[in-house]
Structures are given as structure tokens and as C-alpha cells.
Amino acid sequence: MRLSQSVIATLKETPAEAQIASHRLMLRSGMVRQTSSGIYTWLPLGLKVLRKIAQIVREEQDRIGGQEVLMPTLQSADLWKQSGRYDAYGPEMLRIQDRHKRDLLYGPTNEEMITDLFGQVVKSYKELPQLFYQIQWKFRDEIRPRFGVMRGREFLMKDAYSFDASYGEARKTYQKMMLAYLRTFQRLGVRAIPMVADTGPIGGDLSHEFIILAPTGESGVFYDSLLEEKDWLQTAVDTTSSQDLHRFFDELTHHYAATDEKHDTQAWSLVPAERQREGRGIEVGHIFYFGQKYTQSMGVSVNGADGAPFFPEMGSYGIGISRLVGAIIEASHDENGIIWPDEVAPYKVVLLNLGNKDEASLALCEKIYAHLSELCLYDDRNERAGVKFADADLIGYPWQIVVGPKGAVKNTVELKRRSTGQKEEISVENLLARFS
Ligand code: ATP
Ligand code: MG
Numbered sequence: 001m002r003l004s005q006s007v008i009a010t011l012k013e014t015p016a017e018a019q020i021a022s023h024r025l026m027l028r029s030g031m032v033r034q035t036s037s038g039i040y041t042w043l044p045l046g047l048k049v050l051r052k053i054a055q056i057v058r059e060e061q062d063r064i065g066g067q068e069v070l071m072p073t074l075q076s077a078d079l080w081k082q083s084g085r086y087d088a089y090g091p092e093m094l095r096i097q098d099r100h101k102r103d104l105l106y107g108p109t110n111e112e113m114i115t116d117l118f119g120q121v122v123k124s125y126k127e128l129p130q131l132f133y134q135i136q137w138k139f140r141d142e143i144r145p146r147f148g149v150m151r152g153r154e155f156l157m158k159d160a161y162s163f164d165a166s167y168g169e170a171r172k173t174y175q176k177m178m179l180a181y182l183r184t185f186q187r188l189g190v191r192a193i194p195m196v197a198d199t200g201p202i203g204g205d206l207s208h209e210f211i212i213l214a215p216t217g218e219s220g221v222f223y224d225s226l227l228e229e230k231d232w233l234q235t236a237v238d239t240t241s242s243q244d245l246h247r248f249f250d251e252l253t254h255h256y257a258a259t260d261e262k263h264d265t266q267a268w269s270l271v272p273a274e275r276q277r278e279g280r281g282i283e284v285g286h287i288f289y290f291g292q293k294y295t296q297s298m299g300v301s302v303n304g305a306d307g308a309p310f311f312p313e314m315g316s317y318g319i320g321i322s323r324l325v326g327a328i329i330e331a332s333h334d335e336n337g338i339i340w341p342d343e344v345a346p347y348k349v350v351l352l353n354l355g356n357k358d359e360a361s362l363a364l365c366e367k368i369y370a371h372l373s374e375l376c377l378y379d380d381r382n383e384r385a386g387v388k389f390a391d392a393d394l395i396g397y398p399w400q401i402v403v404g405p406k407g408a409v410k411n412t413v414e415l416k417r418r419s420t421g422q423k424e425e426i427s428v429e430n431l432l433a434r435f436s
């Protein structure tokens, strides 16, 4: 993309309503604009990030056998009356009536709808297990929308739903999902630690919130620092083996990690003092086993091996895709702007031409730009170097390629790493080889 031909939505002034860094930086760098309280338009740069996050989430769901579906945002109230949640959900649910006075709602989550779909398409135990997911907008009429996209009213969520024949099978699915989440967040370039969460009336140990550490987070967190050191992409777990899954899950969950809601001072005291970490964090994902809650209340059963019908065991698994955009920035920025992890950056590199009137610089930029194409945003504006540098730091591209008249005659450029500020002079050949 050539910057001279794109909309430039960066702001010079920091909007007064933005209380935390990620919100300020998303507005200043032109990622989003608020249209009404807690509701945002995604501008080109922000949308690219949102899509990259969604794609990584999708790949990891597919990897464990998730089947992608797309359910509507508007749901009939009838399904929610069956499960009993229509009244229980409260004022966070946006209720709507159509012209025939039928009750609809903008979905805050989709357990009812997927259970209903499952009941229509799956009839026998032989068809279990099933795992569905979607990446779809949700609406929750939050009493206090704040922190930009982190607590919006309309927000993008990946929500997955599993159906299993027994508790043992549901537990395996939960463990697989745990691994998929750990891999997902690591690929996104952030550390999200799974912490024991409330299971409500269902009980048991099968609910975890995934928390990114950030001082502005809404949850207090306590965890064992060993959890920071794991490399989940290198951890071999055979997800077809119950034994392997159990081993992985036990190894993970025996390290202490809990939010303030579930903090257990007795267990905490057993963690060696030098490994105790206390702080604040942002909930970016939540996985939950809830058994037959919906299959039973909605009367959705399948035929068992003995011919008798039974209610499948379910779990649901959310990731806040739009919240992650803010949470990643909260965990990765400095006083000059955003520092995108490579995997989710709107563009991996920005090409800064400091020789707007210099033939050699212009020619070199065209050559580099032609090679890097969609990886690269080309700042070809007729602006001062200082403006280009400041915008590049603000928007936070992981790499900056600086082209100027002095280097252009020697066929060299300066390459700067945004995260460390480290600069090197490099030949164009080496540059192109590095990014190909
Ligand atoms: P919170 O505790 O922050 O209100 P939640 O526990 O109500 O979140 P879940 O029902 O667990 O949320 O939904 C799954 C995920 O959706 C959350 O982990 C979070 O990442 C995301 N999410 C929930 N509410 C919002 C919101 N208002 N804006 C953006 N993302 C949200
Ligand atoms: Mg909530």
C-alpha cells in the first residue's frame, strides 16, 4: 500500500476519553473510530490486525478438528426461553422486536443456537464427538463500556462449542482446547496464562481464563513464574492419546495460577517465594465445561449404543478477538507508540523514503516495494523525515526500512527493528533475501 493514496486517520491530539495506552494508541494511529458508546468502525490498519488475529485463531481451531460455521448475530428469543436464559441473562442482552412483534435479540453468545443446530443434524452417538466454532460479532450492553475495543458493546469473538458422549471424552476435548489456546496466544506474540476460573453450579476443575499480564488489567492475578517459560509450539502432545493429554494437562495445572476471584492463600504459600508473581491482567479467552446444561434444558439427545437416548456433554470456548487488539498493544508499546508482534502487525515493514526528490532513492524504493508487495506499507508522502519516523513508530510496524540519497547510490538502506531500536546498514540484496 502506498501511503500517499490511502486514508490517513492518525490523530495529533490524544482524545480525552482514552484512559489507557492501548485506547489512546488505537485512536491516534487510526486503527478504529468510535461511532457510538462501545461501538467502533475498524479502519484499514486496524482491520488488518483484526483479520490476522482471527486467522491464527482459525488455524489453531482447525488443527484440533474444529468445524467453522457462521451463525447469525440476531437470534430468536424462543431458543433462550427454552434454556431459561432469556430472563436470567439480564440487561446485558440487547432485546429487539421485529414488525410482527416477535422477540429477537442480538446474540451475546451462542450456546442455545448451536445446541439447537446440533439437535437438527446429529442423531447418533456414532457421530460424536463434534466441535464447532465461529468468528462472529457479539453484542453485550455493558453497563460501562470502556478502554476502547477492550470492553466494547459490539465485539468480535471466536466461540467454539463441543459435544461429547461422556465426561471422560469431554475432558479430553477440554484438554485439547487448552493446548490449542496456548499455541494460539504464543503465535500471536503474547503470553496468556491459563488461570483457574469459577465453574459456577457445575463445579469441578474445568474452567480457565486466559490472562495477558498488563498493569491496566481488570483482574488481579497470582501465578507461578514457571508458567512464563513454557514453549507450547515446541511441546509435543499427541492429541489422539488420552494419556498424553492427561500428562500435559496435569503438568500444566499443577503450577499455581489464579485470578483474585479464585485465589487460595493456602496453595499460594506452597509456591516458592522467588517464583511467586502477582499483578494484574486482561481476560482474553475463557474455556468452560458445563456438561448437559443446555442439551438437557433444550431436550437435545442422541441415540446411544444401547438404543437409549442420552444428553451429550458440552463445553464452550471463547476468545475475544477484538479485545486482543487492545490487549496486545497494552502488553507491547512504548512512549512512541505500538510495537506489533510480527505475526499480527498490519504490515510487517514500512518503507520510508527520505529522498522524495531524489531519483536514485525513488527508484530504489520502487524496486523494494515491488518485491515486498503486501508485506509492506510504502510511505511515499511528501513529508519531512521527522513526520515519517514518528508515524512509523506510532503505528508500530516491526521493521522500518529507511531509504535516503546517501545509501541509494551505494545500494544500501538502513533497517530498524521497532522493538529494540537497533539499526543496521544493509545491502538491498540482503534486505530482499531477509524478507522473501
Ligand atoms: P469480562 O469478564 O471481561 O466481562 P466475560 O467473562 O464476560 O468477560 P466471556 O463470556 O467469557 O466474557 O466471553 C469470552 C471472551 O470474550 C472473553 O474472554 C473476552 O476476551 C471477550 N469479551 C467479553 N466481553 C467483551 C467485551 N465487552 N468487549 C470485548 N471483548 C469481550
Ligand atoms: Mg462480561
Ligand code: MG
Residues within 6 Å of the ligand: 283
Ligand atoms: Mg470474565
Ligand code: MG
Residues within 6 Å of the ligand: 209, 283, 285, 286
Ligand atoms: Mg469469561
